């Protein structure tokens with residue numbers, strides 16, 4: 001499978017309007033982070049995960065590929081605000097895109113798009129499919145298992161696909177979730193800050209503890225805020241934990257051993 005990190009930024013992006021690059025080196029392009037989204041490609045299947053406010057730019061950067069499906073992790077602004085860009089693209093292509101999410105997240109999507117969905121001249125472009133944690137589903141030959149994650153006072157969905165998993169916007173996972181993740185080799189994991197004061201996301205020290213518990217071959221950090229300088233992380237983290245960057249491509253078949 002080919003994974004493309006479309007964006008690995010926090011909800012406010014890096015640089016942010018108020019804090020700029022914060023502790024990140026502004027001269028390093030890898031510290032410019034659009035809002036978090038990911039593309040998974042396997043044979044003829046291309047699955048988009050989330051549609052944040054910069055999804056148009058993110059998809060243009062990778063040549064605007066034909067999408068097979070869209071999966072949502074949750075409905076926060078930084079993961080769903082660009083939904084209309086994708087829906088309008090499908091409508092213009094006269095195609096229907098299957099969209100997967102929890103009942104709550106798809107309800108939030110319908111609310112967000114109500115003004116276009118009501119209009120007779122706007123065909124839907126999306127077909128919504130409810131998912132339930134731990135009830136696996138298939139998009140053509142690709143099997144996905146949704147994993148329930150705690151994210152502040154709400155929930156988000158992680159996805160396991162074969163020996164790969166995508167877990168962003170998470171601060172805790174229960175035992176069932178840990179069992180569902182057992183045996184993964186490649187992990188994309190959300191980690192917002194090197195400080196430990198966050199009620200919604202993993203801090204760096206907890207992310208490292210999680211990696212040592214699950215022991216995937218390699219973990220890539222995403223959803224990184226302004227305290228997470230790329231070169232500093234590369235220097236200080238063990239080789240089996242790497243910061244992602246926008247545009248990073250991961251071949252899940254090429255793994256480095258966990259040491």
Ligand SMILES: [Zn+2]
Nearest residue numbers: 011076078169
């Ligand atoms: Zn987020």
Ligand SMILES: [Zn+2]
Nearest residue numbers: 074076151169
């Ligand atoms: Zn969130």
